[in-house]
Amino acid sequence: MTLFEEIAQHYNYWVTILLMVSGLYIVVAKSNMIKRLLGLSVFQTSVYLLYLSPGKILGGTPPILASEYSVYANPLPHVLILTAIVVGVATLALGLALAVRINEAFGSIEEDEIVPVIDREDHAA
């Protein structure tokens, strides 16, 4: 097998890794709190793909029991990821709510602007 085929056959993993790394990069590199939360969402979404893509079997049917089908996808990752999606939505919602409150309290959602304010308050109080 050539290297190209090796890479092409695992393209689902490449997409997963790309999403994972770019999501994490946004979380680390950005100062805007909303952008960081979105990066976090991309990062979490990559994990959904990590779980789901190996569960799919080529030529397999959805996991419904019937006598004429014997090859079907693994339903377990779907169930797990359904839960993970709920967790992800809840986290994003809470994070955005905090961002709203931070904007009310500090008048900004840029961490570069807020952190110096906090440092000043830490030293004053």
Place this chain on the structure above:
Amino acid sequence: MSVEHHAFHVTEHLPALAAVVPLVGAVLAALVRNGTIAWLVSLAVGLALPVISILMLWEVQASGPISYALGGWAPPVGIEFRVDLANAYLAILVSVMAGVVLAGSPRSIDDEVNPENRAWYYAAFLLCLCGLMGMIVTGDAFNVFVFMEVSSLATYILIAMGRDRRALVAAYQYLIIGTVGATFYVIGVGLLLAMTGTLNLVDLAQRLPQIEATRPLFTAVAFIIVGLGLKLALFPMHLWLPNAYAYAPSSASAFVASTATKVAVYLLLRFTFSVYGVDFVLPETPAATLFMILASVAMISGSLSAIFQTNVKRMLAYSSVSQIGYIILGIAMISETGLTGGISHMFNHALIKGALFIAVAAVIFATGAVRIDDMAGLGRTMPVTMGAFVIAGLGLIGVPGTAGFISKWYLIQGAAEQGMWWIVAVIVVSSLMAVFYIGRVVEVAWFRAPLSDAPRRAPPELVLAAVALAVAVVIFGFFTEFSAGVASDAARVLLEGYAR
């Protein structure tokens, strides 16, 4: 589905109740919308859970590990709650700390949290407790993730309820780091699932040795360790912790500081020892050496940062970073003595930090002081509270006759057994540094003139909670059958692993 066939015995369902009772309590607290009733509900949960936990330990000691098939679906397909000595011990710790903090906190919370948020505070507190208890009792790797997020999301809410606006930013930053940690954990679990096809921890332990391709397994180990490392605030992944503990409402700090990181440590123990087993991860990866180095750096740098803090809560938070170092150090020794030291230090540190944070909560209630300099003369105006603070502080230093001494003694013995004298030196130096930062508070509180004449009277239940924990610190310094005895049994269970 054996459940339907015979009568419902409450004692058979203890592991499920450990997670369900606080969950139901949280829903009730959220529905009543009244701070006082919500507090009563959470107090009832806080009193019921220790009973459930003690019954579980009792049953485990009498007839071995409890395996509970959730919903009647047999493991490994169904979710299993599995309780052995290690997690029964931790369940008692977490539920007792929750009970003590809840019993002591109502007026402190009335003082620090907006009236319209009080019921929500107790709802979030109980959700956090539900998540922690769930992480402790469950025997399913993905279930751990779900409970982890339940407790984490609730903790972010608790922190954001602090009266200072900086609490919001602390909660936001913890949310980002905590979610990255949980996601790392779930990536590791996903790789394990892809390689073994199971999520049940016992089943994983049995299937892992049969897997030939070890590279994905090592990747999974790395992701899980880093994810849990972020959750347990292992140096250098501790940056979320100081602000989170400093700006949360005082009694939330007391609860979170004494329990949340301990549960993450427990999961680390569970994965490294029970699931991967001593023969697999530890000899073939540099994990133990890495833990030992990071733990030592945490012990020194955490204490050093604590010495230079002006905010007393933040000082205690940095002290937690260093104390987590002690616990990880015990784990890294991979010996029965070292593990006993680490596990009993989890217990002792929870009592000590709980007492210190509750004492600070009483000080904040009485005077509003969070700066160490503002605590001048409090030894004279609040002798009982500050007395509890000093006794717990002595425990933190590890003075003989306190609980802290017992666990540090095991750690030193464990290091000496393996001839690692530099570890002994690190333990002694870090303890001496604790003398400085605790001593600074003592100096300010006793040897300086009070700033104001008479502070507001601290609520007696709050002072009583601090005193009770301080007394426990002394009691467990003399009577070690439970704290160190059960810890050493738990250490033995962990070293054996699931796959015999």
